[in-house]
Amino acid sequence: MADITMYELPGCPYCAKVRSKLDELEIEYDTIEVPRSHDDRTEVQEVSGQTGVPVIVDEANGIDGMSESDDIVEYLEETYGSGAA
Numbered sequence: 364m365a366d367i368t369m370y371e372l373p374g375c376p377y378c379a380k381v382r383s384k385l386d387e388l389e390i391e392y393d394t395i396e397v398p399r400s401h402d403d404r405t406e407v408q409e410v411s412g413q414t415g416v417p418v419i420v421d422e423a424n425g426i427d428g429m430s431e432s433d434d435i436v437e438y439l440e441e442t443y444g445s446g447a448a
């Protein structure tokens with residue numbers, strides 16, 4: 364199993380931004396495509412408390428469901444990037 368799971372939607376620019384950062388940092392990740400209909404996004408709702416994507420789960424670091432692409436990119440950089448301890 365990969366380090367990180369990302370909930371996403373094809374064509375979502377915010378998801379692409381997070382993907383780029385994951386690829387740049389060479390982090391392994393699995394993806395879960397959420398349904399187009401918000402009413403059917405039960406899994407991502409349970410994980411993150413909202414239905415927007417992207418959302419990441421990083422169990423090794425206690426991240427159960429982080430939303431907001433800017434926050435995710437910042438988190439990835441701080442945790443896995445050159446700024447990581």
Ligand SMILES: N[C@@H](CCC(=O)N[C@@H](CS)C(=O)NCC(=O)O)C(=O)O
Binds near residue numbers: 378431
């Ligand atoms: N501010 C959010 C915006 C994310 C966003 O708008 N995602 C779209 C798909 S590209 C979505 O899930 N929209 C539905 C929603 O916002 O609930 C971020 O940067 O992560």
